[in-house]
Amino acid sequence: MAAADFSRLIAAAADTIAAHAEELTALDQAIGDGDHGLNMKRGFEAVRAEADAFSAKPLPEALKAVGTKLVMTVGGASGPLFGTLFMALGKDLPAAPDRDGLTAAFGKAIEAVAARGKSQVGQKTMLDVLQPVYEALAQGKTAGEIADAADKAAEATVPMKALRGRASFLGERSIGHMDAGARSTALLVRAVAEAIEGN
Amino acid sequence: MSNVGIVIVSHSPLVAEGTADMVRQMVGDEVPLAWCGGNGHGGLGTSVEAIMGAIEKAWSEAGVAILVDLGGAETNSEMAVEMIGEPRSHKIVVCNAPIVEGAVMAATESSGGASLKEVVATAHELSPS
Numbered sequence: 360m361a362a363a364d365f366s367r368l369i370a371a372a373a374d375t376i377a378a379h380a381e382e383l384t385a386l387d388q389a390i391g392d393g394d395h396g397l398n399m400k401r402g403f404e405a406v407r408a409e410a411d412a413f414s415a416k417p418l419p420e421a422l423k424a425v426g427t428k429l430v431m432t433v434g435g436a437s438g439p440l441f442g443t444l445f446m447a448l449g450k451d452l453p454a455a456p457d458r459d460g461l462t463a464a465f466g467k468a469i470e471a472v473a474a475r476g477k478s479q480v481g482q483k484t485m486l487d488v489l490q491p492v493y494e495a496l497a498q499g500k501t502a503g504e505i506a507d508a509a510d511k512a513a514e515a516t517v518p519m520k521a522l523r524g525r526a527s528f529l530g531e532r533s534i535g536h537m538d539a540g541a542r543s544t545a546l547l548v549r550a551v552a553e554a555i556e557g558n
Numbered sequence: 559m560s561n562v563g564i565v566i567v568s569h570s571p572l573v574a575e576g577t578a579d580m581v582r583q584m585v586g587d588e589v590p591l592a593w594c595g596g597n598g599h600g601g602l603g604t605s606v607e608a609i610m611g612a613i614e615k616a617w618s619e620a621g622v623a624i625l626v627d628l629g630g631a632e633t634n635s636e637m638a639v640e641m642i643g644e645p646r647s648h649k650i651v652v653c654n655a656p657i658v659e660g661a662v663m664a665a666t667e668s669s670g671g672a673s674l675k676e677v678v679a680t681a682h683e684l685s686p687s
Contacts, residue, residue, distance in 0.1 A: 394601065401599070430606050430637055434597040436630035438606060439637035475633060524629060 362414040365421050369410040371554040373403040375546045387539040390526040394435055395539040402433035402441070418456070422449030436524060437540060440476055440485060447471035462496045469493055482522035483533065485540040488512040492548055502552035506545075509552075513537060513545035562668040562677045563590035563616035565624045566661050567609055567631045569602045571595035577625075577661050585665040592616035604631045609638035613650060621649035621674030623681060625661040649674060655681035 376383075376399050384396030406413070406428050413424045426446030430438050451464035469489045473479055480490045491512040495505040514537065521533035524540075564581065568574035574595035581591055592615035597603025609624075616622055624639075626632045635652045642650065651674060653660055660681040667680040 392602075394597075394603070398597075427641075430641070434599070434603045434605055436633045439633045442637070475636070 362411075365418065366410045366414040368551055368554050369406055369413065369425070371550040372547050373407040375550040376400055376403040376543065379543075379546055383539050383543055386537055386542055389536040390521065390529055390533045391539055392435070392525050395437060395543065398433045398435050398437055399441075399543055402429045402438065405429075405432040417454050419449040419452050419454060422446070422452065425449075436476070437543075440472055440540070441543075443475045444468050444472050444485075444489075458496070458499065462493070465489075465493050465496055476523060478523040481519070483516050483519040483526065483538045483541070484521075484523050485538070485544040487516050487519070487538070488541045488544040488548070492544075502556040506549040506552040509545040509548035513541040516541040560620050561589050561618060561671065562620045562664075562674050563592070563613075563618040563622040564661060564665045564668060565609070565612045565616050565622055565635075566591075566593040566595075566657065567604055567612070567624060567635050568593075568595040568627045568657060569604055569631060570627075573627065573657070577658050580658065581661050581665045584662055585669050589665045589668045590616040590618050590622075591665065604634040606634050606638045606641065609635050610642060613638060613642060617646075619649075620668075621651070621677075623664050623668070623674065623677050624650065624652045625655060625657045625664065625681065626652060627657045651678045653678055653681040655684045659684050 380396035380400040383399060384393060387393050387395035406425050413421045416424060422445050426442040429445060430442030433441060447468035448464055451467040453460045473486055478484050478486055480486050488509050491508045492505055495508040516538040518534060520531060521527045526533045566574045566577045574593035578591055578593040592612035594608040594612040598605040598608055613622055624635050626635050632652060639647050639650045663684060664677045664681040667677045
């Protein structure tokens, strides 16, 4: 991937997080501790600030650098979780990945996030978006279809009962609210999918 | 320093510092001890960077036991251990124990010269499961 392309992906990701920061915070206020939007915005702005340096690296190294920066700047449990997603992607992605290489690396990255959060699909977390995205990737879906699958998966967390994270303290009362991490994951998937599609 | 180090990680700097005060008063100064709390931006939360700093401060060749409060503190502590990397990461354990009782009991065990395994086992005994 050319440096300019990676830089554009970073900008797209940071833009969508910034544009939806208040919405993410509102979602998190409903069933979490209310800092998700602010935390994610701080992290992705920190990544944006180093976009040139990161983009100059080979793709796997660039992704690891993004992940490390998120770990150090996002805070909360989201920092390690989103950071692990990018770090693990970088670890397993070939320098010039095709669809199969991307799918395999994405699958490994999901496992890493699940291990970090001691969580699994169906517990009202970001994993509930990552898994359908993985399946859409594996089925050869288009970028647009993958983004739609992510949005639908985020919506599908609304009726779920939270079993991990702060929201799990609420038990039944977590039902009826979208998971903030699922929403931010879907936003990132759409931003990246549309930026790649626009090539 | 050959005693196992103790690191206290709370979402609140006040809780972390207060817990460290209790350890110092009840156990004394021979145990390497460090604490951190807060998200690094003035709010409640935990910071991987701060946890890594606390581990450095309390580092002992005998190892380090970390006591945490809520979920994010545990996730961030595990991330910090991973980022510190091998070989030292093998000598750092995030304990499954209540933060205040766990810190005092772990430090007491450490002050007697116990191994990391013994220190961690003492803390874990406090946790129902």
